[in-house]
Every structure is written in structure tokens, then in C-alpha cells.
Amino acid sequence: MSYEIFDPFEGAPDTVVATEWLEGQGWSEFLGIGDEDSVLRVQSFRRTVDGRDEFIVDVGDVVQGSPYVKVDNFGELMDLLARWAPAVQAAALVAAVDDLRSYGLDKDGLAELVGAKVAFGAAEALPALQRHEQHQAAHRRQVAAQRKVAREAAARPS
Template sequence: MDSRCEPYDPFVEAKNPEGDYEPTMKSLGWGRFLTVGEDPAPLYITTWRRATPAGGTEYAIDVWGIDAGSPLFKVATFPDLMDLLARWAPIVQAAHISAFLGDLGGNEDLSSLGVVERVAARAAFGVTDALPEIRKAEREAARVRRQRLAQQRQNVAPAG
């Protein structure tokens, strides 16, 4: 384990093993900070920060994907956080590139949300004709992702 970060369980600190992830973090003074990739990315990194009682700042970091999330790690300084981001961000980039290439490779179940389909829709129908349908599909996909993410984060909470 890197000596600049340590595993961190917000549910233990909150004394609430049944809590929800994001509200628990916020109740402990954490606020979202920097992200690398964002939902709906296939993989993304979320960082958090909060003020310490001594007047400093501490940070936390985790990685989330479609199927699961990592443990949360507390990081003491901003330079340490940036070092972790520099080392972890390439995997986010690789996940994005892999998803993009998979979409370009095409499959028999073509998605209306894919890159190829968006370009084709814009070329064939123009942005104004295709945009309402794309936005509707994106809203539905985002709703499903939020539900899946909430379930994943709930599953990360230690059992009471």
C-alpha cells in the first residue's frame, strides 16, 4: 500500500453501517472535488475533499465503473492526490478508448447511444431531427446508470 494513502471507511466514521454512500460523505463534511471521467463513462475516478479540524485539507479518492467500485482511500495532501490521479487516470483513458473502439467495431445490437449511430443520425437527419430522440435515450440511460450506481454504492457499505 502506498504510504501516502490509506483505506477509509466513511460508514465507520459516521457510525452508520447502513447509510447511503454520498449522503454519508456529505454528512462527514466531504464534498466532491475533482473527477477523471464522469458517469456515464465506463470507468471514472471521483475525489473528495474536506477541511480538517487543524485548518488543513484532506482528500479521498475512489474508482467506479459499470460493475463495481473500489474502496475509498484517504489522501493527506493535494500533491499526493495529484500523484494518484496521474497514476490512475490512464486506466480511465483506456476504458474510454476500449468502449469507443467497441462501439466503432459495431455489433448486431446497434445502440442509439453509440458514437457511430450519433454521427450517422446527424448526417442523415441533421441535428434538429435526431437530437430529441438522442436526448430522450440519454435521459433514460442516465436514469438506469444512476440506479445501478446507487445500488453498487449501497453494496460497498459494510454489513452491520
């Protein structure tokens, strides 16, 4: 497997918004394991240069990420994701067990969610979960729209 450490933020100002900078460099989110709230996440990005796809990969948690790794092709990307998948899975499992063993209550905790489903049944819990997901989706759309407006404003000549 051939890969190299790659800095997609070379030349970026200190106050750069990472997602906006990556998009401005032609990168778009591609395949990943875990999500932004996962205890460990692997996210890849893809761009096309001279008709050839390039891929970079970031491994991180909710606090920090690794240096980006650039791989030469889709097959190597899949190999890298396969190598990291067990670590992401183990981190998720450990986090779930730790959450279940916690003595405190957390409105977003795994034990509390399962308990609410058991106590109130899907008839009551499912609509509440669906409303929550709709609220989150609306928030994601709002953030995306704000980013788009900011990008367009930055692209306008002064």
C-alpha cells in the same frame, strides 16, 4: 506518495445512501476523471478538518467501486489522478471501439449518435441533443432536491 485505505462508511447503517452519508461526514465531490456512466471513473472528495483539507479517492465502474484511498494533500491527489488517468482513458477508448464493432443497435450508442449527426445534420440532431440534456439536468436537480429534503428530514429531532 503516502496514502492509506480509508473507510468513510465506518459506523454507517446498512441501508445508508452513500452520497448522503459522505455529505453528512463533511465530504463533497471534488475532482474526477470520467462520469457516473463511464466504464471506469476516478472521483475524489474533499473535506476540511481543523483548517486542513483532506482528500479521499474512489475508483470504480457503473457496478462497483474500490476501497477509498486517503491522500495527505492536494499534490498527492493530483499524482494519484495522473496515475489513474491513462487507465480511465484506455477504458473509454476500448468501450468506444467495442460499441462501434457491435452488430446491434443502441439508441445511446456511439455509432448511432455519430450516424444520426451525419444523416440528419447538426440542424436537426443538435436541438434533440439539447432537449435531452435539459431533461437530464432537470432530473439531476429533482434528485438533488429529493436528497436535500431527505437530509433535512433526517436531521430533525424526533
